[in-house]
Amino acid sequence: MNQIRFKLPAYFQDNMILQQGVSNRIYGLTKPNTELTVNLERFPASQPDSPNVKKEEQQQNVLKDFGLIFTNKLITDQRGFFDISLPAFEASKDHYQLTLTVEKQSFTIKKIYFGEVWLALGEGNMTMPVKYSDIKNKLQTYLKFPYLRFFTMERSGLLAGESYSQRPTAKIANGKWQSVNSETTNNLSAIALAFAARLNKSLNIPVAIYDLGCPNTMIHSWLSRDIVDENPIIREHVENIFHYRDASTWNKDLFNSEINLRSANTDNLPEDYPDMSFNQIEKFSYKNQPGAMYNHKIAPFSGLSIKGIILAHGESDILYPKYFLEAFKEFSKLLKESFHSFKRGPYLIYSQLAPHYYTNKDDKLLPYFNEVLTVARRQLAMPAGMVTVYDLPLDYIKDENHMYASPLHPIAKEAVGERMYQLAKGLVYQANSPKSAPEVKYAEWIENKLILSFANVGEGLDIPKGELTLKGFHISSDSTPYVTAEANKLYGIRTLIWHEEILQPNSCTYAFTAFNQSANLKGHNGLPVVPFRLANERPYFSLSNDWMSCDRLKGWVVPTEEKYRYNLPDKRKPGYFPLWKITGGKSTLKLEKDNKITGAASIILNYNKAENEQIILEPILYYASLYPPLNFSYWQNLEVNLFNADHKTKTISLKIIDTDGNEDRTERFLIEDVLVWQNITFDLQRLNVNLGQIKQLQFMIESRDNEGELTIDSITCSGIIEE
Secondary structure, eight states: OOOOOOBOOTTOOTTOEEETTSOEEEEEEOSTTOEEEEEEEEEOSSOTTOTTSOHHHHHHHHHSOOEEEEEEEEEOOTTOEEEEEEOOOOOEEEEEEEEEEETTEEEEEEEEEEEEEEEEEESHHHHOBGGGSGGGGGGGGGGOOTTEEEEEOOTTSSOTTOOOOSSOOOOOTTOEEEEOSTTTGGGSBHHHHHHHHHHHHHHOSOEEEEEOOOTTOOGGGGSOHHHHHHOHHHHHHHHHTTOOOOTTTTTOOSSSSOOOGGGGOTTTSOTTOOOOOBSOOOOOOGGGSTTHHIIIIIGGGTTOBOSEEEEEOOGGGTTOHHHHHHHHHHHHHHHHHHSBOOSSOOEEEEEOOOOOOOBSSOSOHHHHHHHHHHHHTTTSSSOEEEEOOTTSOOOOOOSOOSTTSSTTSOSOOHHHHHHHHHHHHHHTSOOSSOSSOOEEEEEEEETTEEEEEEESOTTOEEOOTTOOSOOOEEEEETTEEEEEOEEEEETTTEEEEEOTTOSSEEEEEESOSSSOTTOOOEETTSOBOOOEESSSSOOTTOOOOGGGGOSOSEEEEOOOSSOOOTTSOGGGSSEEEESEEEEESEEEEEEESSSOSSSSOEEEEEEEOOTTOOEEEEEOOOOGGGOSSBOOTTEEEEEEEEEOTTOOOEEEEEEEEETTSOEEEOOOEEEOSOSSEEEEEEEGGGSSSOTTSEEEEEEEEEESSSEEEEEEEEEEEEEEOOO
C-alpha cells in the first residue's frame, strides 16, 4: 500500500491551541478525488476522582461530552485540496485530538486545546527576548503556566541560505509550538510573555501567542505587494527611500552603500517641520523589500482564527509620520482580511514609542510620530487600544554587543505586556477597565484658563505618590511662545491649566517632547496620559527642563550626539547622569523630601569652602537630549526659591555664558537669615549676552562662613516678552 501524505499548514502540530468561540479552518492537501474523514475527539483534563481536581470541576466533567464530538466527510478536489471548518467550541483545559483519514490511513494531531489566540507583531521592542529583558530576573514566576503556548518561527522568516520570496508563500520557517519552560522561555518575546501570562492567569483558560515579529522592519515590508503597488502614497514613499523592487531587482542591493534618508523624508514630515539632519542612517536590508514580511510571516497564517494582535512597531519608520498613518491604516485592513475572528475582531493593542534620541536638531520628531499613532486608533479597520510607555525606565544593556544592547530597546518589557493586558480587559473582555490609554477628550476655555476633560481614565486621574505638582503642560497665546503652565486636577477626570501672565491663551500641549519622562499625569490604572497638542502648529520652546524642578539630582540623559556604539565609554553612552554640577568650592548636593515648595523634593547644597571662595552651582546644559543651547530669550526674569536653614547670611548672583563666549553677571542678592522660603528674581534682559544661545547658567553663592547649607527649589521664569 502506498503511503498517503497529508500536508497541512505547519502550525497544525501537537500541543497547539485553537481559538475558542469561533469556527476554525482546517485545510491542506492529500490524495486527490478521495473521501476524507475528519474526526475530533475530546478527552478530560484530569480524571474526575483526582485529588487535585476541585469538586465543581468534577461536576462539570460529569456533564461534558467526551469522546467523538465532531465528524465530517468530504471529497478532495483534483489537486487533493480540502477545506473544512470546525464548529465553535468553548475554552477548556480538556484536550482534543484531530484525526484525518483517507483510505484507512490517518494523520493525527494530539493535545489540542481551545482558548485565546493572539498574534505578537512588531519590531525589536516586541521581539526582544526574555533573556535580555527585566523579566529575566523573575523567570520562575513565568514557569507556572502549563496552559500557555507560543508558536515560534525564524525571526527573519527564512532558514539559513534562503532568500525572500516575491510572492506569498505557505512555508513557515522552523515553525513549532513551545510550552513555557526553563528551556524555551529565554528566547520568547518578553512583552508577549508578560501579556499572555496575565491573560492566562486572569481567564484561567489556555492562551496561545504566535510570536511573529521581526526586528528592524519597515511597515511596507508587512504589507502585501498589491497594497504597495496600488496605493500611490505608499508606492511613492517606498520608491523615494529606494526600497522598491520588481521582478528584475528582487533580492538585489542596488546601492551597496548607506542611503542618506534625509533626501527622502521631506514630503512625509509635518508641514511645519524644519530642515534637519538625522542621527540615524541605516543600510538597506532585504527583509525591507515591499511585501517580504507579509509573504513569509502573514500569508502563511491566512485564515487562522484569532482573538487579537499585540503590536510594537514604528522605530524604523520614525522619519515618516504622515506616510506611516496611511500605511498603518492599510496594515489594519490587511490584518482584518487575513485572519478570522469574532464579528468586531480581531482586536489590536499597540504601544507608542519610548523616549529615544533619534535626531540631533530637534525634539519633536518622536512626538509627531506618537501623535500619528494616537490619531490612527480611531481610523484603523479594527477595534484598537494604545499603550503609553514614556514613564517607564529607559535602562538598557550597555556591556554587550548585539542588536538588543541599545538604548532603542529598553529592558522594561514586563510593564508593557502588563499594560497591554489591562487594555485587553476593557477592549476585548468587557471588564470595567479602560480600552486605551487616557487621552484628552475636549477642551473648554474659560477666560484665561483651560479646562481639559479626559477619556479612558478609569476611576480618575492621578499623579505618582509623593509628587505635589502636575507637570508636563505648556500653554501659549497669539503673542507668546509655549511656556510651562500651572495645572491642577479637577473632579478626577479634568485638569485646569493656566499661566498667570497669559490672559488669552489659545493652545496647550502635554508631554509633547522627545524626553518627556517628567510629565506625570496618569489614569487610575497607572497608564500615562497620551501626549498631545491642541493646535495643529509646531509648539516651539516646549522642552522639558527637568533641572528647574529641583526634585532630582540625576536624570536620563543622552550625553552626546554621536550614534550609539556598545564600545563607547560609559560617559558617552545614554544613561543616568547628574543634572547639576558644582564648578566652584567644595560642596555636595542631596535631596530634601520634607521641606519643599513643589515637586517631590528640593535640593540641599552643603558647602565647605576656602576663605573668599565662591560656590558655583549650575545645571548641566550641554547634554544632547536637552537639544542645546538653552533659549530664555522670551523671558524677562529667572526666579529661584531659597531656604536658609543654617542662619548664615549669604548672597547669590546669576552668571550666564552664551555660545559665543560672552558672559555677564547680575547684581548680588542678599539671602536673609530667616526660616521662610525666599524668592530671588534675576533680571535676564539686563545681561549683555545672547539669551537665545545660553551655554552655561551659574548660580554664584558667597558667604563669610566657610561651611554652610542652602536649600533650592522651584526655578521658574517670569515676565513673558511677547512677540
